[in-house]
Structures are given as C-alpha cells and as structure tokens.
Amino acid sequence: MLMFEYKDYLIELDNFAINIGPQHPSTHGVLRVLVKLDGETVVEAEPVIGYLHTSMEKYAEYRTYHQAETITDRMDYVSAASNNLGYILAVEKLCGVKPPKRAEYIRVILTELTRISSHLVWLGTHAVDLGALTEFLYCFRERELILDIIETMTGARMTPSFFRVGGIAMDIHKNFTGKTRDFIKIFPDKISEYEALLTKNKIWLARTKNVGKISVEDAVSFGVTGPSLRASGLRYDVRKINPYSSYEDFDFDIPTGDAGDVFDRYAVRIEEMRQSLRIVNQAVENIPEGEYLSYDEYPQYVIPPKHRALTTMEGMIFLFKYGMEGIKPPKGEAYQSIEGPRGELGYYIVSDGSGFPYRMRVRPPSFCNISALCKMAKGYLLADLIAIIGSLDILLGEIDR
Amino acid sequence: MEVSFALSVINDAMRDLITSVDTANGDVRITTAKDNLIQVAKFLKDDPRLRFDMLSDLFAVDYPRKAERIEIIYNFYSTANNFRIFVKCHSNIDEADYPSLTPLYESANWFEREVYDMFGLKFKNHPNLKRILNPEDWEGYPLLKDYPLRKRPPVEKLNFNTPGLAEIK
Numbered sequence: 001m002l003m004f005e006y007k008d009y010l011i012e013l014d015n016f017a018i019n020i021g022p023q024h025p026s027t028h029g030v031l032r033v034l035v036k037l038d039g040e041t042v043v044e045a046e047p048v049i050g051y052l053h054t055s056m057e058k059y060a061e062y063r064t065y066h067q068a069e070t071i072t073d074r075m076d077y078v079s080a081a082s083n084n085l086g087y088i089l090a091v092e093k094l095c096g097v098k099p100p101k102r103a104e105y106i107r108v109i110l111t112e113l114t115r116i117s118s119h120l121v122w123l124g125t126h127a128v129d130l131g132a133l134t135e136f137l138y139c140f141r142e143r144e145l146i147l148d149i150i151e152t153m154t155g156a157r158m159t160p161s162f163f164r165v166g167g168i169a170m171d172i173h174k175n176f177t178g179k180t181r182d183f184i185k186i187f188p189d190k191i192s193e194y195e196a197l198l199t200k201n202k203i204w205l206a207r208t209k210n211v212g213k214i215s216v217e218d219a220v221s222f223g224v225t226g227p228s229l230r231a232s233g234l235r236y237d238v239r240k241i242n243p244y245s246s247y248e249d250f251d252f253d254i255p256t257g258d259a260g261d262v263f264d265r266y267a268v269r270i271e272e273m274r275q276s277l278r279i280v281n282q283a284v285e286n287i288p289e290g291e292y293l294s295y296d297e298y299p300q301y302v303i304p305p306k307h308r309a310l311t312t313m314e315g316m317i318f319l320f321k322y323g324m325e326g327i328k329p330p331k332g333e334a335y336q337s338i339e340g341p342r343g344e345l346g347y348y349i350v351s352d353g354s355g356f357p358y359r360m361r362v363r364p365p366s367f368c369n370i371s372a373l374c375k376m377a378k379g380y381l382l383a384d385l386i387a388i389i390g391s392l393d394i395l396l397g398e399i400d401r
Numbered sequence: 402m403e404v405s406f407a408l409s410v411i412n413d414a415m416r417d418l419i420t421s422v423d424t425a426n427g428d429v430r431i432t433t434a435k436d437n438l439i440q441v442a443k444f445l446k447d448d449p450r451l452r453f454d455m456l457s458d459l460f461a462v463d464y465p466r467k468a469e470r471i472e473i474i475y476n477f478y479s480t481a482n483n484f485r486i487f488v489k490c491h492s493n494i495d496e497a498d499y500p501s502l503t504p505l506y507e508s509a510n511w512f513e514r515e516v517y518d519m520f521g522l523k524f525k526n527h528p529n530l531k532r533i534l535n536p537e538d539w540e541g542y543p544l545l546k547d548y549p550l551r552k553r554p555p556v557e558k559l560n561f562n563t564p565g566l567a568e569i570k
Binding site (some may be wrong): 002047050053057058059062093094217218220221222223234236241242332333334335342346348350358359361363364367368371372374399401 | 548560
C-alpha cells in the first residue's frame with residue numbers, strides 16, 4: 001500500500017523559500033522573515049511584522065498626558081528612558097514649558113545610561129547570534145550595574161516613567177551620583193574587554209566585514225537613522241544637529257563609519273558607548289543646583305514638587321487637579337525628535353485642547369531600519385542574514401507598537 | 402536653513418499648489434491638495450536649494466466631523482540642510498485615486514501600508530498594499546475615531562490557521 005506520494009518530497013529549486021521566525025532566537029523578538037534563496041544566496045528577504053502589535057497609539061488616545069507616558073516606555077523596553085524623554089519633550093513643546101537646567105541634566109544622565117545599557121543588550125545578543133557566547137555574559141554583567149543605578153534613581157529597572165512635564169518626578173537620590181561615578185570609573189576597561197574579544201578576532205571579521213552593505217543614498221531613502229545610518233558615512237545625530245535637553249553643553253564626538261557594513265555598525269556602537277560615558281561624566285560633575293520642576297513658572301502644566309504639595313494649600317490643590325483631570329495643553333500640534341539608541345525617535349502629538357492626546361504618533365526608528373533589510377541582505381549568504389538582522393539592533397516592541 | 406528662506410523658495414515655485422502655511426510650535430507645516438501631492442513632493446525632493454531626501458515619517462489623523470476626514474501628514478527631512486517640513490493632505494477614506502509616494506521614497510512603502518492598515522486609505526499604484534501590523538483577515542481600521550477601544554471579535558470568529566509559505570510571491 002502506497003502511504004505517500006513521492007512527489008511530496010520534491011523541492012522546487014528555482015523558487016526555494018524558507019521561513020525564519022517568528023519564534024526564533026536570532027530574530028530578537030517576534031520578527032518573521034520570508035527568505036527566497038538561490039542555493040545559499042539570499043534573493044529576497046521580506047520581513048513580516050506585527051506579531052507584537054498592541055495598538056499603543058490607540059491606547060494613548062484614551063489616557064491623560066501623563067498616563068500616556070507609561071505607554072511609551074513599554075514600546076522600547078530596553079531603552080525606556082529615551083522613549084519617555086521624546087514624549088515628554090513633545091508635550092513640553094506643545095505646552096511651551098521649559099524644564100529647569102537641573103532636570104535636563106538628570107534626564108541626560110538617565111538617557112545616556114539607558115543608551116549604554118541598550119547597546120550592551122545589542123552587543124551581547126548580536127555576538128551570540130554569531131557564536132560568541134562569552135560576550136553576552138560580559139555585557140549583561142555590566143548592564144545589571146546600569147539597571148541598578150536606574151533603579152536607585154527611579155525605583156524601576158526597565159520602565160522608569162520618571163520624567164514629568166516640566167522636570168522630573170523626584171530630586172536626585174543620595175546614592176545616585178556615587179554609584180554613577182563608580183560605574184564611570186570601571187566601564188572604560190570593560191569596553192576594552194569587549195573589544196578584545198571581537199574587534200580583531202579573525203572569525204568576527206570574516207563574519208562582519210563587507211557584509212550587509214548599504215549606501216548612504218539608499219539608507220536615507222529608506223529612512224534609516226541612528227548608528228546604522230552613521231555607519232554608512234552620514235554624520236546625522238539629532239543630539240548634535242538639533243540639540244535638545246541641554247546636549248549643546250556637553251562635549252562629545254559622533255563616530256561614523258564609511259563602508260556601511262555589519263562591522264562598521266558594530267564599531268560605531270562600541271564608540272558610542274564611550275561617548276555616552278563622556279556625556280554622563282560631564283553631566284554628573286556639573287549638575288546645577290536648583291529646583292527639579294519648573295512649577296513656579298508654569299503652575300497649570302507642571303506637577304508641584306512633593307514637599308510643596310504637602311506643605312502649601314495651593315500645592316495640594318494643584319496636585320489634586322493634576323491627578324484628577326491631568327494637564328490640558330493648548331490646541332495645536334508639535335513634533336519633537338530625539339536620538340534614541342536605535343535612531344531618530346520622533347513624537348508627533350495633536351492636541352484638541354482636552355486632557356487626552358487627540359493623536360500620538362510615534363516615529364519608530366527600528367521600523368524604518370528593518371524595512372531596509374531586503375536591500376542589505378540581497379546577494380549575501382543566508383548565514384549573513386542573521387548577522388545583518390543583529391547589526392540593525394531592532395526591537396520588535398517598538399516596530400509593532 | 403532659515404524657515405523664511407525655505408518658505409520663500411516653496412512659495413515662489415508652488416504658489417498655486419499650497420493652500421495654507423502654519424509655523425506654530427516651531428514646526429513648518431504646509432497644506433496641499435491630493436491632486437498636487439506628487440508635484441509638491443517631487444519639487445521638494447529635486448530642488449537643489451531644498452533637497453528633502455528623506456521621507457522621515459508618514460501618518461494620518463482622523464477628524465470624523467470634517468468633510469474629508471483623513472488628514473495625511475508627510476514628514477520630509479533634508480539631510481543636507483538639516484531642515485524639516487510637514488506636508489498635509491486631506492482625503493476621504495474611500496478615495497479611489499490617492500497618490501502613493503513609493504516611486505520617490507523607499508520608506509513610503511511601509512508607511513503607506515501602515516496608514517492603509519490603520520485607516521483604510523488605499524494608495525493608488527502601491528506595489529504591495531496589504532495589512533502590516535494587524536492580521537490580514539482583520540476587520541475594521543483601528544485608528545479611526547469611531548473604532549471602539551475594546552472591540553474584539555468573538556473567539557469562534559478568530560482565524561487560527563496561520564498563513565503558511567503559500568503567501569510568498
């Protein structure tokens with residue numbers, strides 16, 4: 001008795017397609033890639049996204065302005081403080097609120113620490129994809145220190161939601177600067193340690209050099225931003241060209257590559273960790289004295305500091321109003337973009353004058369970066385596709401929102 | 402680049418195509434009709450003084466009370482001049498020939514798919530117009546204002562047959 005037809009096992013070689021993901025460790029989340037192959041060479045790689053879609057833009061329309069902030073850090077949970085900062089800056093632009101200098105410096109410290117921790121997650125997982133397991137353990141060891149610092153300051157490791165319109169939620173914790181200084185002391189050696197494992201490693205070079213190239217013109221046309229664009233040679237960093245949150249006060253360099261391949265994207269991010277550490281150092285040493293919330297200037301938009309709410313009558317009234325109905329920015333629209341660890345993160349907020357955002361649009365950097373995957377992977381081997389996905393540093397929570 | 406210079410360049414070349422200019426909150430927004438959108442985008446991209454070479458973002462806002470309820474906002478950025486401009490365009494949901502910017506910008510491909518997915522606006526001549534974030538058999542367009550927040554199809558209507566390799570072209 002014939003159980004199977006033999007033709008079921010014939011594979012059509014001309015149009016050979018495989019499916020990677022969505023549940024696959026090297027796709028960094030739930031990314032699915034449909035790959036068409038010619039032998040072992042990628043002919044077409046089509047990313048399929050949406051497996052983590054939670055409709056956060058819709059949710060934000062039903063939250064007050066400060067409740068919506070807690071949604072933003074669940075999008076990019078690896079670099080939550082950056083997402084908070086972009087959102088809060090957009091709301092501040094809408095309201096015309098300027099935070100005090102002290103709050104801006106603390107925001108910078110937190111976002112730059114988050115950038116380092118995000119790059120550590122990227123470096124560890126990217127190296128694991130290409131077979132270097134030690135790197136992963138090293139990176140997560142130091143990431144834990146950063147999460148500890150962030151926890152000291154904000155009370156949460158991953159999703160702080162610490163920024164407020166017109167400042168930050170609390171003043172500096174007494175252990176914060178000390179812990180940060182300790183970290184600044186040890187971290188440069190650790191970066192050298194990571195580099196010692198990879199940068200001149202023959203296997204690493206063979207896997208990453210001249211792989212996944214993309215030219216500046218293509219990258220710009222695809223909307224690729226962040227380290228992936230800088231690795232192609234364009235010096236585009238929002239912190240430098242459109243400074244926000246006092247970035248103009250700090251002295252730092254923008255590393256760029258020239259080949260636009262996987263190795264350049266690696267090298268750019270490694271150097272960015274050093275530059276972020278420089279910024280953190282300058283910011284920690286120069287934190288200005290003063291208030292951490294600009295409540296006195298804009299009492300209708302800014303939460304009163306805790307001690308004012310507990311000791312003065314109008315402070316308590318405003319705190320109550322703030323909790324019950326939230327802030328009501330004037331009618332209008334505002335766009336603010338910041339340099340997240342993955343690229344340009346933009347928030348476009350439309351207000352209709354009520355206590356809820358009429359529309360909150362997130363411009364997700366990973367979304368644009370992964371859309372260029374087919375362009376980068378075409379003509380390379382299937383194994384290189386994994387290296388390219390890793391080098392883009394995507395985060396599916398942010399792509400799918 | 403100065404805002405006034407950019408606006409003067411745009412105004413000189415496209416006085417008839419632009420219906421309004423808004424510079425509130427430090428951003429520059431111009432409004433144009435959908436029939437002129439391709440012409441405006443081509444000018445913004447090719448003019449040597451402007452060179453808006455990146456379509457940084459493309460999204461829509463729903464105003465159900467207006468005659469043309471979908472407002473599509475294009476976020477053009479010029480890497481050479483470090484200048485950003487927003488171009489607004491209005492349309493109905495069932496507009497038959499709303500132009501697609503995919504011939505000009507690669508990033509328009511996914512962004513237009515997202516607008517189609519969330520608002521139901523069909524872009525004419527888009528190479529691959531299908532849902533991007535929601536499942537392909539999803540009903541309704543979630544970011545429209547009349548779509549309720551907690552709408553969810555009953556379990557027996559959900560499709561658990563995952564799409565297989567058949568969808569590869």
